[in-house]
Amino acid sequence: MNNAVAGFSKLSKQEKIDWIANQYFSSPNEAISLLQKYWNSDEKTQKLHDEFIENTITNFYLPLGIAPNFLINGQYKTIPMAIEESSVVAAASKSAKFWATRGGFKATVLNTEKIGQVHFLYSGDASHLDLFFAQTKAKFFEDTQALTKNMQQRGGGILDIVLKDKTEALPNYYQLHATFDTKDSMGANFINSCLEQFAKTLTENAHQYELFKENDETVEVIMSILSNYVPNCIVRAEVSCPVAELEEKHITNPHEFAKRFVQAVQIAEIEPFRAVTHNKGIMNGVDAVVLATGNDFRAVEAGVHAYAARNGSYSSLSHAKIENEIFTFWLDIPLALGTVGGLTSLHPLVKFSLEMLEKPSAAELMQVVAVAGLAQNFAALRSLTTTGIQEGHMKMHLNNIINQFEATDDERALIQKHFKKHTVSHSAVVNYIQEIRTTIL
Known part of the structure; x- marks a missing residue:
């Protein structure tokens, strides 16, 4: 065929x-x-x-769940989460309830700088390029005034433009490295439009620059594009309480739990194989909220994992410590998010999610997303250092197995009752379904 x-x-x-x-x-x-x-x-x-994409043939649904009781900076939030993985929403909700009685989550936006670059080749004397850039820098701002006017009125715009010499890594390679503040928009279209104008200004002015013409030196723009790596667009989420207050049903010895928890985080800080799975758990929470609010989870993922490897080895995004009998657990994460533009004004469920979050600014959404990631990480580490990760996860996965075998209501009731007292595994559920279909029903 x-x-x-x-x-x-x-x-x-x-x-x-x-x-x-x-x-x-x-x-x-x-x-x-x-x-x-x-x-x-x-x-x-x-x-x-x-019309969201090309060649649409149908809709591919994901469940939209909610995780209530998140106390963030003294205010309760109900967080929307679009995700298909069993136990994620339940784990986030459980963490929210746990920390709501222990002071809640604190979230702080450390900075909101975003980055875009014009990548170009220059064959000539580097000092000539430095002189050209110094004389032309104001022109880059001037030529983008029509593009930046509205953003500037909202308090954002182009923060700075610098010339970067990258010739040690690649012959003749230079950059115009620009930083931006895009306020409540993610800003991709704004940044890329500015960069393309920078490239045009660069090419036109370089062609007319006498020093270049005298020495037969040329500038060739390769491409202009924003970066999804935003190491200066960081939000911190944290929780803290006296070690003794960590006690609950599964934490009968809070001092031992705190010690094991910190050690588990330290392992993720130094062991990349563990760090990848550790951070994947964080992204379970992050991506679910990013997707529910109409943001680009792929861009977030790429930037987050680059940040996790910024010191030369892939490492944990979260950290924990015990000082003076106080347990502290925190997360620093790069997040370039928007609450205006894109799908935020088009997708009905995105608008619903943002309204449920009380129409947050981009900075407020950054805080919510970071908290969701920290909550998810706490839930996973609590399970890993106490009962084990599979007990809760497989109980949540039980419904998926039941649905896979198209169990009747009577069969479902028997299966759920049986596995309240027995360990859930795919094979155990399958065997029990076969048993009740041949002997009980």
């Missing part, structure tokens, strides 16, 4: 679906029916979703 197709993007939505169904599925009608099942019944809403 020839699976190549010409002009696919020009086909109607139904024509695209028909082609896929007939090309790849033994039962085309079933495939078409499945795709249509996930269409929104409201035509206006479905049209909106169809």
Whole structure:
């Protein structure tokens, strides 16, 4: 069968679906029916979703859950989380409840600087380029005034532009390294528009610069693009309480628990194999909120993991200590987020999520997201250093296994009752389902 197709993007939505169904599925009608099942019944809403991306054939749903009782900087928040992984929302909620009676979470935005770069090649005397940049720097700001006017009115804009010599790493390679404050927008379009104007200004002025012409020196722009690595756009989330106050059902010896918890974090600080899984747990919380609020979780992930490796070895994003009988657990994380622009004003559930968060500024959303990551990390480490991670996770995963085998309501009741007293594993659940289907029911 020839699976190549010409002009696919020009086909109607139904024509695209028909082609896929007939090309790849033994039962085309079933495939078409499945795709249509996930269409929104409201035509206006479905049209909106169809236009988010190209070649849309249906919607791919994720559960949108909520984690209540988050006490952040003295105010309670209910946090939206879009995620498919079992136990994440439950773990976050459990951490929120735990810390709400111990002072809650403190979150602080340390800085909000974002970065963009014009990458270019220059063949010539570096001192000539330095002179050119010093004379031209004001022109970069001047030529972008039309782009920055609205952002400046909101208190943001271009913070600085510097020339960076990268020729030791790559022959003839230089950068215009620009920093920005984009206030409540994530700012990607704003930054990239400014950078493209920088590139145009750079090229035009370099072509006219006498010193370059006299010495046959050239500037060639390679590309202009923002960076998703934002090491100066950092938020800190932390929790703290006397060690003795850590006591609860699964923490009967709070001093021993605190000691093991700190040691577990220290292992993640020095062992990359552990740090990756440790930070993945943090991102369970972070990504879920980033996605629910219409932000780019892929950009966040890339920047976060670069930050985790900034000292030359991949390490934990979170840290813990015990000083003077006080337990402190904190997280520093780079987050470039927005609450205006993009999907924030288009996607109905994004608007719902932001309203539930009481219409936060970008800085406030950074705080909420960082807290969700810290809460998730605390829940995982508490389980790892006490009961083990699988007990809670597999109990939450039980419903997925039950649904996989299409259990009836009677079977579901028996399975859930049985595994209140027995260890959950995929094989154990499958064996029990087979048992009740052959002997009990």
